[in-house]
Amino acid sequence: MRVEAVELHRLAIPLVRPFETSFGRQTGRVVLLLRVRTDVGDGWGECVAMVDPFYSSEFVSGCEDVIRHYLGPAILAADVTAESAAGLFSFVVGHRMAKAAVETALLDAQLRAAGRSFGSYFGAVRDSVECGVSVGISPSIPQLLDEVSGYVDQGYRRIKLKIKPGWDLEPVAAVRELLQPGALLQVDANTAYTLDDVEHLRELDAFDLLLIEQPFVEEDIRAHVALAAAISTPVCLDESIVNTEVAIDAIERRATSIVNIKAGRIGGYLEAVRLHDACLERNVPVWCGGMLETGIGRAANVALAALPGFTLPGDTSASDRYFAEDLTEPFVLRDGTLDVPTGAGSGVTVRDELVAAWAERPVEVLLRG
Numbered sequence: 001m002r003v004e005a006v007e008l009h010r011l012a013i014p015l016v017r018p019f020e021t022s023f024g025r026q027t028g029r030v031v032l033l034l035r036v037r038t039d040v041g042d043g044w045g046e047c048v049a050m051v052d053p054f055y056s057s058e059f060v061s062g063c064e065d066v067i068r069h070y071l072g073p074a075i076l077a078a079d080v081t082a083e084s085a086a087g088l089f090s091f092v093v094g095h096r097m098a099k100a101a102v103e104t105a106l107l108d109a110q111l112r113a114a115g116r117s118f119g120s121y122f123g124a125v126r127d128s129v130e131c132g133v134s135v136g137i138s139p140s141i142p143q144l145l146d147e148v149s150g151y152v153d154q155g156y157r158r159i160k161l162k163i164k165p166g167w168d169l170e171p172v173a174a175v176r177e178l179l180q181p182g183a184l185l186q187v188d189a190n191t192a193y194t195l196d197d198v199e200h201l202r203e204l205d206a207f208d209l210l211l212i213e214q215p216f217v218e219e220d221i222r223a224h225v226a227l228a229a230a231i232s233t234p235v236c237l238d239e240s241i242v243n244t245e246v247a248i249d250a251i252e253r254r255a256t257s258i259v260n261i262k263a264g265r266i267g268g269y270l271e272a273v274r275l276h277d278a279c280l281e282r283n284v285p286v287w288c289g290g291m292l293e294t295g296i297g298r299a300a301n302v303a304l305a306a307l308p309g310f311t312l313p314g315d316t317s318a319s320d321r322y323f324a325e326d327l328t329e330p331f332v333l334r335d336g337t338l339d340v341p342t343g344a345g346s347g348v349t350v351r352d353e354l355v356a357a358w359a360e361r362p363v364e365v366l367l368r369g
């Protein structure tokens with residue numbers, strides 16, 4: 001495939017309600033979108049990086065820079081396919097979210113031209129996926145219960161609560177009490193704890209949680225091994241898992257018994273399929289994480305979540321969980337599930353008028369030659 005142009009679109013999209021995690025509160029989503037224009041047609045990719053480097057070291061302006069100066073010129077200088085992109089990008093260390101966005105745009109262009117969907121290409125075995133919802137830190141327990149009740153009424157199959165020191169046992173107990181017996185509940189700490197908190201975190205064992213996600217800093221696999229040995233709640237890594245090899249190492253060391261797969265975090269959907277396969281081979285359940293994606297990224301996530309190893313509901317919520325209007329046709333919850341798009345490529349159509357309306361700055365175009 002010959003790439004003629006790479007467009008960088010930086011958008012600011014309002015959220016329907018603020019979203020608070022252990023590292024901050026956001027009221028809008030600044031998102032970087034890419035459109036590649038190729039000799040076989042166009043493709044879109046969404047970058048999962050946030051505006052600030054608080055979830056990981058990557059952030060929107062950094063990704064823009066890496067694409068502008070390195071990844072964009074690389075795909076404009078040589079014939080390329082989605083399958084050759086990772087090799088082509090290997091001269092750049094890290095920057096997986098930026099690489100994933102470019103690779104996804106190439107894959108979208110390529111599969112649209114071939115008339116093949118992401119789901120078919122990834123190896124999807126389901127036509128719909130079970131959905132969970134991620135619930136931010138709330139100003140109060142009554143407000144939290146209100147928000148959770150709303151999601152339960154909408155049909156979400158699993159609730160994930162964001163926790164941090166000072167916001168953990170009490171909200172978890174209150175939500176556990178609110179839910180029907182046996183309802184799926186899990187927590188996500190986004191690295192907010194340290195090994196000094198093991199005794200405290202052990203108290204979460206009382207709430208029959210599916211898992212506790214990423215309690216400690218991403219580099220500290222050893223601390224997660226220690227916690228996993230000390231508590232009965234399964235430990236699940238997110239931020240720490242930057243590629244398949246790190247995941248296999250963490251699984252073998254028993255730091256994680258369940259894996260959160262986010263394609264953006266590990267460099268793309270091709271790597272995500274590889275990670276899925278490695279986990280399936282080892283009987284390690286996986287689920288699809290989310291990064292407040294618009295319909296563009298959500299479409300790809302839903303296709304990925306339809307692979308056989310994704311046995312737990314993902315953070316693949318409906319569009320209206322975050323946005324009053326989505327950049328594509330909206331993803332709508334039906335009996336707690338979302339349909340896997342069947343159209344070519346991502347299978348969704350980007351609404352150019354909204355891309356223009358939410359633009360933070362004029363589109364930047366990188367050209368061949």
Ligand code: NPG
Nearest residue numbers: 055134190289290291292293315317
């Ligand atoms: O539903 O898309 C979603 C978001 C799910 O909680 C979610 N994402 O750590 O997994 C995470 C978390 C996140 C939120 C990450 C904000 C980065 C920023």
